[in-house]
Amino acid sequence: MNNVIRFYEPDQSYGFLSNFAEYPIIVDGVEWHTSEHFYQASKFMARDITSQIYHAATPTEAFQLSREYDRQVRSDWEQIKDNVMLRALRCKFSQHNQLAYWLVATGNNILAEHSFKDSYWGDGGDGSGLNRLGELLMLVREELAGQHPHQLVRYVESAQLPMDMGTFTMHGFVEKKTGKEHVALSYGEIDTKKPVLIRLHSECLTGDALFSLRCDCGFQLNKALKNIVEHGNGVLLYLRQEGRGIGLLNKIRAYHLQDEGADTVEANEKLGFAADMRRYDFCKGILHYFGINEVKLMTNNPRKVNSLTKAGINVVERVPLREGRNPYNNNYLNIKARKLGHMLDEIV
Numbered sequence: 449m450n451n452v453i454r455f456y457e458p459d460q461s462y463g464f465l466s467n468f469a470e471y472p473i474i475v476d477g478v479e480w481h482t483s484e485h486f487y488q489a490s491k492f493m494a495r496d497i498t499s500q501i502y503h504a505a506t507p508t509e510a511f512q513l514s515r516e517y518d519r520q521v522r523s524d525w526e527q528i529k530d531n532v533m534l535r536a537l538r539c540k541f542s543q544h545n546q547l548a549y550w551l552v553a554t555g556n557n558i559l560a561e562h563s564f565k566d567s568y569w570g571d572g573g574d575g576s577g578l579n580r581l582g583e584l585l586m587l588v589r590e591e592l593a594g595q596h597p598h599q600l601v602r603y604v605e606s607a608q609l610p611m612d613m614g615t616f617t618m619h620g621f622v623e624k625k626t627g628k629e630h631v632a633l634s635y636g637e638i639d640t641k642k643p644v645l646i647r648l649h650s651e652c653l654t655g656d657a658l659f660s661l662r663c664d665c666g667f668q669l670n671k672a673l674k675n676i677v678e679h680g681n682g683v684l685l686y687l688r689q690e691g692r693g694i695g696l697l698n699k700i701r702a703y704h705l706q707d708e709g710a711d712t713v714e715a716n717e718k719l720g721f722a723a724d725m726r727r728y729d730f731c732k733g734i735l736h737y738f739g740i741n742e743v744k745l746m747t748n749n750p751r752k753v754n755s756l757t758k759a760g761i762n763v764v765e766r767v768p769l770r771e772g773r774n775p776y777n778n779n780y781l782n783i784k785a786r787k788l789g790h791m792l793d794e795i796v
């Protein structure tokens with residue numbers, strides 16, 4: 449038996465599901481303050497009434513205005529109201545990407561508008577109501593879940609992540625193809641009307657968390673986060689691709705082979721792996737959550753530029769991230785340049 453998610457007030461748990469939640473929708477080129485404004489105005493043919501509702505300052509005022517003109521509701525309203533509501537919901541969740549991911553994240557749970565006052569759109573307070581709003585929300589959820597790029601990742605939850613350099617918001621996703629748990633760290637107001645500064649950072653436990661000098665990862669992570677703070681906004685995608693996709697223990701095996709003289713590519717290949725096993729196609733889903741289509745990408749790795757471009761993301765600028773070169777990783781960085789195409793100078 450699936451759980452029931454009950455919602456009602458916009459400022460309470462799952463409030464985004466309410467038509468009173470402050471998310472504008474565009475219908476036939478007209479922007480409505482909320483889906484409630486559009487729904488209530490749709491009850492009337494008289495333009496003076498629809499105009500008053502359109503200009504209502506709040507969804508509550510739009511609702512109250514509709515009640516004042518109750519005697520002038522269009523004669524066919526009972527026959528069309530479900531389709532009007534469905535149209536409003538499809539607009540709301542197709543025009544607000546994060547709402548769509550939050551809705552899909554409710555999974556197979558039953559959605560119920562918990563309203564003692566409404567036994568048609570709501571559950572009647574005791575579950576005896578028709579809950580048509582919940583039913584239509586579950587229909588829209590099913591439609592979205594079957595659409596690209598919702599098939600790439602499933603949003604789970606977000607939380608604040610304070611760091612010395614600033615407070616980021618951490619967003620957790622599950623990559624549907626592999627079950628891997630990836631994280632996006634967003635900072636500031638993400639303005640998707642211009643290219644967003646981002647970093648695709650592949651997990652490197654040794655570099656990111658154990659202060660390793662064998663690679664440049666930890667230095668790049670630190671610099672990328674600082675760049676985002678200095679820029680004022682941006683997103684770092686922290687991708688669970690340890691060891692260029694071969695995993696931590698195989699990376700230790702690769703390091704052992706390198707301790708015996710192999711280079712970073714030869715070691716991977718001796719273990720039976722390709723030089724680089726990573727994929728980035730699912731990043732399209734994480735970027736879609738933020739509504740991001742144009743990016744300034746912090747990387748030295750052309751594969752990341754090409755992969756995002758192939759996924760339909762417009763990489764308008766590559767921002768070099770040359771950090772942390774030292775005697776312990778100099779040869780590694782030279783091989784990344786020579787054999788993996790990284791845009792790094794070779795320094796002997």
Ligand SMILES: Nc1nc(O)c(N)c(N[C@@H]2O[C@H](COP(=O)(O)O)[C@@H](O)[C@H]2O)n1
Binds near residue numbers: 691699749
């Ligand atoms: N397989 C493998 N062998 C090595 O010698 C390595 N240093 C790594 N490191 C992994 O590479 C990724 C970062 O590389 P990019 O700069 O993003 O190309 C990251 O997954 C490290 O764990 N892997």
Ligand SMILES: [Zn+2]
Binds near residue numbers: 652655656664666
């Ligand atoms: Zn590393």
